[in-house]
Amino acid sequence: MPLSLLFASCLLIAALAFLLGRGKAFQSAGGDIRKLHSLPGYYGWNAALTVLLPSLLALLLWLAIQPAIIHSSVSHMIAPQTIEASSLDLVMSDVRRVAEGLDKAVEAGAMTADEAANATATGMNVRERLGSIGVALGSDVNEETLAAAQSYREMSSTGNLLRTAAVLVLALAGLAFGVTRTNKDFRARNTVERVILGLLIAAASIAILTTVGIVFSLIFNTIEFFKLYPAADFFFGLTWSPSFGGGSDLGILPLIWATLYISLIALAVSVPVGLFAAIYLSEYAAPLVRSVAKPLLEVLAGIPTIVYGLFALLTVGPLLVDVFGDNGVLHLGWMQGGTAVMTAGLVMGIMLIPFVSSLSDDIINAVPQAMRDGSLGLGATHSETVKQVILPAALPGIVGAILLAASRAIGETMIVVLGAGAAARLSLNPFDAMTTVTAKIVSQLTGDADFASPEALVAFALGMTLFVMTLGLNVIALYIVRKYREQYE
Structure with a gap:
């Protein structure tokens, strides 16, 4: 499932949770708003937040962790002599570009899924085939890069499928939990306000930690510089x-x-x-x-x-x-x-x-x-x-x-x-x-x-x-x- 569609699905489930939570609160109070501990909207927002927080947090963590895991796994397929001739980052950049080109070729119908998964560099001019759909490669694709790109595609596809399943399961579980615990005596307002307070603290912490990260990145690289070049010549040099x-x-x-x-x-x-x-x-x-x-x-x-x-x-x-x-x-x-x-x-x-x-x-x-x-x-x-x-x-x-x-x-x-x-x-x-x-x-x-x-x-x-x-x-x-x-x- 595309990332945008997955995000939209989470929002739809949260909207459904809002309506169900609000409705159940009214139902438990017999339709009398005076018997509710909190305003009806709080019950709905409590159920919606129960859906959104775990699912979106899982989505963000998955987006951060999956590329690192795939990069680490695929990089082991690159021969040491290839890494010595060129940096690993450049090689992996070529691998990602070829993998994305194969995906684009399959979507455009220029290549079948089996051809993309089983193609060999000797049996197919990959650079020419991808160039025909607008994917420009700087050099010819060898067997090693193509095999790594195919593995990259397969692992990305599997990871995206697992991501979709995990996020939707968490969203539906949050829907069930949020609606189940809703009743007229539930302190929805207190819960929602605590969650909002936590989100505000998290936002402030992100801003502070970003500043700290910027400062430390400058400090560490500055220390590395002064290990190579005298500080006195840097601060007092006239040239x-x-x-x-x-x-x-x-x-x-x-x-x-x-x-x-x-x-x-x-x-x-x-x-x-x-x-x-x-x-x-x-x-x-x-x-x-x-x-x-x-x-x-x-x-x-x-x-x-x-x-x-x-x-x-x-x-x-x-x-x-x-x-x-x-x-x-x-x-x-x-x-x-x-x-x-x-x-x-x-x-x-x-x-x-x-x-x-x-x-x-x-x-x-x-x-x-x-x-x-x-x-x-x-x-x-x-x-x-x-x-x-x-x-x-x-x-x-x-x-x-x-x-x-x-x-x-x-x-x-x-x-x-x-x-x-x-x-x-x-x-x-x-x-x-x-x-x-x-x-x-x-x-x-x-x-x-x-x-x-x-x-x-x-x-x-x-x-x-x-x-x-x-x-x-x-x-x-x-x-x-x-x-x-x-x-x-």
Whole structure:
């Protein structure tokens, strides 16, 4: 049974359980709702959850475990010399591709089930047969790969059949159990609320464990990197020159400098514009203007960063060259190409404007109206009230918003990849091309990276460094907001 149909079957059984559980609760109470311990809907949901929880949990576990078992079993069919000539992952990838191609060929009628199960590489040009139905294989299929693919298909088919049977049996057993224990005295509301509480705790735990998993994956790979490359040369080196052939210089300081330089320019653009926009929208704009301008401003936050990167590459960069280049309007010769720190910083600043504006607007609006009225009542003008009352009261939150925007700028990737260039250098000229930590993480993991080499593992050390930097900024922002924020009633 296809996975989607199996899931739909579980939902149908759960819906049936809901109706039967609700009906039985009414029946046991003689149709008098006042005799029920809980509302009728709780009895139905209790029966439905009794169906869904065990069956869907079994389905998720099966989907996680079955591929690992099949992979382990089929990999033993691969000869050691084949694994030595190519990695096991690549061989198993070919096996899965051939197995999926055979399934597709059977479904399309290009091959019978017996032919797919008993075909030999010498008796059938498998690559040609699968290519005729749109399954492209990079090389000819040998006997070993075909036999492994056939075994893979057989084990997958058996596993899917057992999965369907197990999930449906659990769903039907849950239906029987949930309906059987339903009666007017059953505490359905308490049971359902405990289950919902457990689901909420599980969801929160998944989010926390995911964060922990990300951190540990960075830590372990960073440790592996520092076993191969000196930590002092990494943190204090002034040269970034990776070479997968060996003899690399992997000093992070040029990348850190470019990251902070671009972020500083971005904040110099976004903070004044975003803050002034927030002050205008919250204090001066008419309701009609605010209702139109605020959504238009926040549209910037919904634009994908790759679009900003293209804007930097195709529009802002050439425009800056026309002004500051050798043949530019000012004939200064400061800028040699469209990719530069200034290009990425300006566009990133535009991207951060709605971030700063929205947070600052919410913080300014949180200042009580009584403080405004009191200032105006003492004779202060509107502008004086904004400058001397509202902004000081909102300042801790605004500082926190700026620091959060800074952490967002430090972690940006696509804009700096397309707009800042690829040169790792230490320079004070904002019109020079430089590259950042995030850009080098992308480049070091692009292509066939050998994770036994420091040139590939350095990406995890870069990621760990970036993680610590952004985490520190977030912690400082939260500390400032919590320490200096005003509590209003």
